[in-house]
Amino acid sequence: DSGVTQTPKHLITATGQRVTLRCSPRSGDLSVYWYQQSLDQGLQFLIQYYNGEERAKGNILERFSAQQFPDLHSELNLSSLELGDSALYFCASSVDWREADTQYFGPGTRLTVL
Amino acid sequence: AQTVTQSQPEMSVQEAETVTLSCTYDTSESDYYLFWYKQPPSRQMILVIRQEAYKQQNATENRFSVNFQKAAKSFSLKISDSQLGDAAMYFCAYRTLTAYSGGGADGLTFGKGTHLIIQP
Numbered sequence: 001d002s003g004v005t006q007t008p009k010h011l012i013t014a015t016g017q018r019v020t021l022r023c024s025p026r027s028g029d030l031s032v033y034w035y036q037q038s039l040d041q042g043l044q045f046l047i048q049y050y051n052g053e054e055r056a057k058g059n060i061l062e063r064f065s066a067q068q069f070p071d072l073h074s075e076l077n078l079s080s081l082e083l084g085d086s087a088l089y090f091c092a093s094s095v096d097w098r099e100a101d102t103q104y105f106g107p108g109t110r111l112t113v114l
Numbered sequence: 115a116q117t118v119t120q121s122q123p124e125m126s127v128q129e130a131e132t133v134t135l136s137c138t139y140d141t142s143e144s145d146y147y148l149f150w151y152k153q154p155p156s157r158q159m160i161l162v163i164r165q166e167a168y169k170q171q172n173a174t175e176n177r178f179s180v181n182f183q184k185a186a187k188s189f190s191l192k193i194s195d196s197q198l199g200d201a202a203m204y205f206c207a208y209r210t211l212t213a214y215s216g217g218g219a220d221g222l223t224f225g226k227g228t229h230l231i232i233q234p
Binding site: 002033035042043044045046047048056058088090092102103104105107108 | 151156157158159160161164205221222223224225226227
């Protein structure tokens with residue numbers, strides 16, 4: 001158990017809908033990362049937040065957005081869902097934002113878009 | 115942009131034997147970090163080992179060790195005395211050091227993975 005929690009574990013929805021994935025980082029970690037794992041694209045970095053501020057963006061679509069709240073939990077919002085958005089979404093956390101910090105991954109949320 | 119290549123989609127090894135998983139990467143940076151993550155059937159991503167590019171000494175964690183060849187941009191993972199619990203997908207990952215400047219993505223760049231099968 002990494003100490004990172006993600007809810008829900010599974011999510012099934014329809015095309016065009018909007019969903020919110022939630023992540024709670026390890027106690028003491030200030031940085032949160034979101035990744036997408038799909039069969040087509042593999043594991044891709046989406047976005048990073050540090051202490052409530054957006055820190056870096058990867059291959060995140062404009063239909064996707066995220067935020068980190070004062071209690072440091074983070075939410076990833078996916079809207080206008082398409083079939084291709086079906087994937088495993090991971091949240092990871094680290095103490096700081098520096099490259100030396102190990103990122104600890106949560107168990108993931110499996111999103112199925114029908 | 116950095117790229118990470120794992121040329122072995124699948125590898126198979128007998129229990130108790132040694133296996134080496136390959137990883138190459140492409141970067142113009144001189145300082146960076148490299149990682150191997152393990153993803154068992156549970157889908158949990160677990161850090162196996164990490165290597166700082168400025169360190170010449172290869173990292174070791176129990177039965178896991180790496181062969182880091184900076185000039186060749188190669189970062190292979192050796193698993194000694196393979197155990198059934200080692201069966202998993204293994205991902206090589208790269209992280210830039212340029213995060214300090216605020217430029218570029220700050221997340222990990224992953225390879226496509228190698229599926230490791232352990233034969234009893």
